[in-house]
Amino acid sequence: NSLKVLATSLFRTDEYDKALELYDQILSKEPKNTDVLLSKGHLYKTSGDINKSISSYKKAYNVDRFFGDAYWSLANLKTYNFSKDEIKSLKSMINDKFVSDDEKVFMHFALAKAYEDEEDFKRSFEHYKKGNDYKHTKSMFNLKDFEIECQNQKEVCTKDLFETKKDWGFESSEPIFILGLPRVGSTLIEQIISSHSSVDATHELPNIIATALKLNKRQIQNMESRYPDILLGLSDPQLKLIGENYVKDAEVFRSKGIYFIDKMPNNFKHIGLISLILPNAKIIDIRRNSMSACFSCYKQLFAEGQEFTYNLENLAGYYNGYVDLMKHWNEVLPNKILSINYEDVVNDFEISVQKILDYCGLPFEKACLEFYKSKRSVKTPSAEQVRQPIYTSGMDYWKNYEPYLDDLKNNLKY
Structure with a gap:
């Protein structure tokens, strides 16, 4: 999508208003475009509008509940606390054999942060390790x-x-x-x-x-x-x-x-x-x-x-x-x-x-x-x-x- 490429370029060069305008333009035609909802959340985070950022990430996972990056993006705000329902949903999805490993990586890191906030550090580390172990298998680092x-x-x-x-x-x-x-x-x-x-x-x-x-x-x-x-x-x-x-x-x-x-x-x-x-x-x-x-x-x-x-x-x-x-x-x-x-x-x-x-x-x-x-x-x-x-x-x-x-x-x- 050429509009999305342009919006991303504007975002990278700090032209947020123009980028936001294009993201909204795309969403008016494709309201279920999770990638654009995610990008919009990142833009709000970057410019310091955290409530709008949270809202955009949640819209993304409400469109596609298996969209792991939306959960990790919430965790990556560092100040967001997951609800009991969100934790329950994440736990269910990481045990679902039909959810891809790529999506599960995001979910493991999100759950690790959720348990960290609850001071359940043992369980938190288990999820950090699972997420990292999977990423390590794909890593080219030597x-x-x-x-x-x-x-x-x-x-x-x-x-x-x-x-x-x-x-x-x-x-x-x-x-x-x-x-x-x-x-x-x-x-x-x-x-x-x-x-x-x-x-x-x-x-x-x-x-x-x-x-x-x-x-x-x-x-x-x-x-x-x-x-x-x-x-x-x-x-x-x-x-x-x-x-x-x-x-x-x-x-x-x-x-x-x-x-x-x-x-x-x-x-x-x-x-x-x-x-x-x-x-x-x-x-x-x-x-x-x-x-x-x-x-x-x-x-x-x-x-x-x-x-x-x-x-x-x-x-x-x-x-x-x-x-x-x-x-x-x-x-x-x-x-x-x-x-x-x-x-x-x-x-x-x-x-x-x-x-x-x-x-x-x-x-x-x-x-x-x-x-x-x-x-x-x-x-x-x-x-x-x-x-x-x-x-x-x-x-x-x-x-x-x-x-x-x-x-x-x-x-x-x-």
Whole structure:
């Protein structure tokens, strides 16, 4: 449906009123179009209208009670509590042999959240595990490949490389990268910084990863031409052009700010590339207690990507690799990256905000302390959480599930 494709494009570029108009246009002709009802719910969630979001998700499952994504989308609001009838219905459907496994995955994650809210953590974990186990069988993630990828970055991106190509690339200081693992507080940091009058929030932009993939496809037969090895041979004009194109491509997501944020978490693997093409960019590494960080990922059913999160051993291995690679970046790029602990932000909020603003070269603005008053759209699972003041209740939440997390705990190095 060309109208739906257009509406989705408008949604992605933050033109919500136009997207909503098109969704309503489609629903006037196809009132039982569950995909559009779901998309409409996502739009309301992103723009902060939670009641309308709930209403739209419920309309979707009232049209098709086996539409699992509608239940997961309610759970993914993080603030919605399922009714007894909804829980009963979900329990019945996961035992129905005629319901597809793909739909059951959504239902398992939804039920896990429902039991979590009831503090029945044993039953909650059983459903998180069933949902994750199924996703793991479909996952293409290979821990060995990830470890090799990190090792390649360390071997190619040395101190010598950065000293030789110092001040090459595009001189813009507009980008602020927030990276690390997903679900560790990056949306909170983004919300704080983007509350500043000089900063635009964009999205988890795929541009850096797309650039890495593009570089990797050049003359595939020659190892020196592969990424990251190709970084060794790129000239100043080439690096400058790549950096300039990155900034230009981000314009569609920006408004009037001097600076803009890219919060794609997976960019931590590409800090070498970022530093070569954008030597003046700011890079913020947000991290969290390893058990908290990993379990928060395990509880999340991601729309796409992040396939390492569907298995506890893979999660531990990925976290270990991330910390090791960040250690390397800090050694070869001293004083380049700001490392922020989520726990410090929660416990010493004003000091942490000042530290972040100082690093970004931004004058203090009170709006950064009152980030939860921001009306901007938020497209991550934390959309509702960052519309509330700082809270400490989630800090050691993983401990409720500790008896079931041995595979994670025993494999974490940090």
